[in-house]
Amino acid sequence: MNKSFAYLPPEKRKKIVLITDDIRTHSGVGTVGREIIMNTSQHFNWVNIGGAVKHPDKGKRFDLSEDTNKRTGITDASVIVYPCDGYGDANLLGYFLLKTKFVEKFQSSILIFGMITLHLYTIKLIMKVVIC
Numbered sequence: 001m002n003k004s005f006a007y008l009p010p011e012k013r014k015k016i017v018l019i020t021d022d023i024r025t026h027s028g029v030g031t032v033g034r035e036i037i038m039n040t041s042q043h044f045n046w047v048n049i050g051g052a053v054k055h056p057d058k059g060k061r062f063d064l065s066e067d068t069n070k071r072t073g074i075t076d077a078s079v080i081v082y083p084c085d086g087y088g089d090a091n092l093l094g095y096f097l098l099k100t101k102f103v104e105k106f107q108s109s110i111l112i113f114g115m116i117t118l119h120l121y122t123i124k125l126i127m128k129v130v131i132c
Contacts, residue, residue, distance in 0.1 A: 004010055004103065005039070005040050005043040006042075006043065007042045007043065008042070008043050009076075010045065010069070010076050010078060011043045011053070012043070012077070013043060013044050014044055015045045015046075015047060015078075016044045016045070016046055016047070017036065017047045017048075017049060018033055018036070018046060018048045018049070019049045019087055019088065020032075020033040020048065020049075020050065020051065020087075021033060021050060021051055021052065022050030022051060022052055022055065022081060022083055022114045023037060023048050023050060023056075023064075023081060024050070024062075024064075024081065025050075025052060028040070030050070031046065034105055035132070036090065037068070038068065038071055038072055039096075039125070041068050041072055041074065041077040041078075041079060042072065042074050045078035045079075046079045046080070047053065047082065047096075048077075048079070048082070049079075049082050049084060049087065049088050049092065049093070049096065050081045050082065050083050050084065051083075051084055051085070051086050051087040051088065052083065052084075052085070052116075053085070053086070053087050055083045055084055056083075057083040058083055058084055058085055059079065059084075060082075060083055061081070061082055062080070062081040062082075062083070063079070063080050064079040064080070064081055065077045065079050065080075066100075067079075076086065078113045080130055082096065
């Protein structure tokens with residue numbers, strides 16, 4: 001384990017939103033995203049907006065915390081996946097940011113990894129929310 005990512009109690013961890021392929025898939029991008037999450041879940045709380053071309057689980061929510069705990073040997077990981085088509089849209093991202101109170105907390109971070117396209121409207125929405 002990297003010492004700069006030492007264990008933190010869940011309430012002191014920053015929440016990171018990873019917009020990438022669904023980490024449950026076997027794509028290269030999904031695999032790298034999964035490895036990042038598995039190797040830093042003791043230091044961050046993770047949310048994956050997990051894309052696929054036509055995702056069969058679109059609109060569902062999956063809590064992978066227990067599985068992450070088994071794989072990493074910790075007891076309090078927080079890993080949530082929101083499957084979506086593509087990499088989501090402005091409605092999904094806006095809903096997520098409001099639901100998780102991103103605007104109020106300002107301790108969350110957004111990490112966009114392996115993304116090929118994101119609608120211009122979604123980028124404008126992110127900028128409006130972050131700048132507010």
